[in-house]
Amino acid sequence: MSLTAYLKRLTPADRLDSAHALELLAGDLAGAEMDALREAADRVNRALNGLRVTYIVNRNINFTNLCSVGCSFCGFARAAGSGEEVTYSPEEVVARLAETPNVSEVCMQGGIHPELDYAYYRTLIQSIHTAFPYIHIHAFSPQEIHRMTELTAWPPERVLADLRTCGLGSIAGTAAEILDEAVRSRICPNKISPSRWEEIVRAAHSLGLRFPATIMFGHIETPAHHVRHLEFIRRIQLDTGGFTEFIPLPFVPYRTRLGRER
Numbered sequence: 001m002s003l004t005a006y007l008k009r010l011t012p013a014d015r016l017d018s019a020h021a022l023e024l025l026a027g028d029l030a031g032a033e034m035d036a037l038r039e040a041a042d043r044v045n046r047a048l049n050g051l052r053v054t055y056i057v058n059r060n061i062n063f064t065n066l067c068s069v070g071c072s073f074c075g076f077a078r079a080a081g082s083g084e085e086v087t088y089s090p091e092e093v094v095a096r097l098a099e100t101p102n103v104s105e106v107c108m109q110g111g112i113h114p115e116l117d118y119a120y121y122r123t124l125i126q127s128i129h130t131a132f133p134y135i136h137i138h139a140f141s142p143q144e145i146h147r148m149t150e151l152t153a154w155p156p157e158r159v160l161a162d163l164r165t166c167g168l169g170s171i172a173g174t175a176a177e178i179l180d181e182a183v184r185s186r187i188c189p190n191k192i193s194p195s196r197w198e199e200i201v202r203a204a205h206s207l208g209l210r211f212p213a214t215i216m217f218g219h220i221e222t223p224a225h226h227v228r229h230l231e232f233i234r235r236i237q238l239d240t241g242g243f244t245e246f247i248p249l250p251f252v253p254y255r256t257r258l259g260r261e262r
Contacts, residue, residue, distance in 0.1 A: 106132075108138070180228055212247045
């Protein structure tokens with residue numbers, strides 16, 4: 001069956017197979033194929049969401065850029081003693097959040113700061129929730145949750161449950177990059193493994209925390225890696241239903257080791 005014919009018959013109940021997914025991602029779609037893709041996307045979206053559109057007023061706050069992980073794709077992290085490192089206290093984060101009018105969600109992530117203890121993360125969430133009880137707190141990647149399990153010797157479920165009592169509303173589905181060991185060994189060898197990422201994500205879903213899944217694209221990966229990553233995410237979603245959306249994040253090469261090496 002041609003790709004165009006395949007797309008024309010897709011419904012929300014169907015599961016795109018690997019071969020067609022690779023054809024979509026690796027091919028240079030145009031004409032009838034692109035029209036069929038647009039129509040399929042619109043058809044599925046209307047079936048799932050109708051004409052409903054929602055939005056939030058979000059404030060993004062990175063509470064520290066000091067990080068010890070050393071990912072080659074990262075242009076955000078700064079080392080201790082560099083003169084560019086910044087770490088905000090919970091009180092400073094609250095003050096910065098107060099600068100955004102009508103905010104309905106705060107998104108917070110930071111580097112893996114080797115000197116921050118678990119009490120800092122807990123107080124950060126509590127301080128925001130106390131000051132702004134109506135704001136949804138979307139914070140911490142699975143990498144950061146993993147760090148908190150190291151600090152506390154608790155399993156992910158206990159860390160996440162404790163943070164929920166402080167006011168955490170959801171976590172970030174980042175630190176995924178490409179969920180493939182071969183790629184991760186080259187771009188972020190010190191980061192958590194795909195299996196650990198999945199363990200933490202499933203723990204969050206089991207507690208009722210729902211949040212986006214992500215992919216970082218445009219570096220050393222191939223369309224085949226994209227397909228495997230999407231299948232990884234879909235497998236979890238079919239089990240838990242805990243992902244709210246899928247966010248593709250383009251690799252930004254500036255000020256990164258990976259950008260210089262490619």
